[in-house]
Amino acid sequence: MPDILLSVRHLTHCFRLSKKQVLRAVDDVSFNINRGEIFGLVGESGSGKSTIARCVMNILRPAQGEIFFNGVNICSAAERRANRRMLQTQRQIIFQDSASSLNQRMTAADIIAEPMKINHITPPRGSCRAEAEFQLHYVGMDASYLDKYPPELSGGMRQRVAIARALSMEPELLVADEPVASLDVSIQAQIINLFKHLQEEHGFTFLFIAHDLSVVRYLCDRAAVLYHGKIVETAPTQELFSDPRHPYTKALLSAIPIPDPRRERSRPLLQFDGTGVQGAGRLEEVSAGHLVWKEAGT
Ligand SMILES: Nc1ncnc2c1ncn2[C@@H]1O[C@H](COP(=O)(O)OP(=O)(O)O)[C@@H](O)[C@H]1O
Ligand SMILES: [Mg+2]
Structure with missing residues (x-):
């Protein structure tokens, strides 16, 4: 029996565009993600990928359907309240554009330590700075970057800082919404290899969103193909490509x-x-x- 970490069941989300117009951005989407796997969600721009990610992160409230994370129904307000801390730490999201998702006026050290402060977590390595340094190392950067501000970093480095920040919560699930789409191709490969390393060596689980199939082919264990808000196919990645x-x-x-x-x-x-x-x-x-x-x- 696979150990299911995230279960999305019949998820539908609509945006009201005007009094008369409603857009069904996500339409009856179901999939499971097993603990320790990288699950890809692939589809062209506008197919509903980010809307699904935002529902999984409780940023959006689905119109219909249910989402279970670690067995908790995150669409139920009561269950969310009862599991607030687990939900805040165990799910983290990484966005495409780290330039705009990181606070430009905070140093890398402060950016990485911020979720720990918000969640009143005692830094496991003594201080927030030591923790930030540890996480930076983890994503392949040394301590000389601790006091740098996002505008002083390259796109790839900024994305690593965003990943380090997410990892500081030691989450089980990382939702990565087109995390390499805005990076140079050579840098993309480095970040993708980092994700692979995080899965293989440290057992993280990923919902990896992409519009680029070649990335999915290399990285993901299984993938779902999204078209106009609907999943048209879910398969082990190998199978998806060969057949x-x-x-x-x-x-x-x-x-x-x-x-x-x-x-x-x-x-x-x-x-x-x-x-x-x-x-x-x-x-x-x-x-x-x-x-x-x-x-x-x-
Ligand atoms: N806040 C919003 N209001 C209205 N429409 C939206 C909103 N967010 C997304 N959409 C629409 O929903 C559809 C799916 O968007 P999105 O989930 O961002 O797709 P993707 O991430 O695959 O590019 C698109 O047609 C988009 O224009
Ligand atoms: Mg998107």
């Missing part, structure tokens, strides 16, 4: 950049129109519900 079931997953896969320039040029570009894949080829159903993409001429 994508849903036409939209196939369309997403076709958009992965392929490093070899010759292959890149001959690669068919597919577009998903909501019903099937458009491009040089056709979808064939080889068995019930199992679609295979056949390129033109095959």
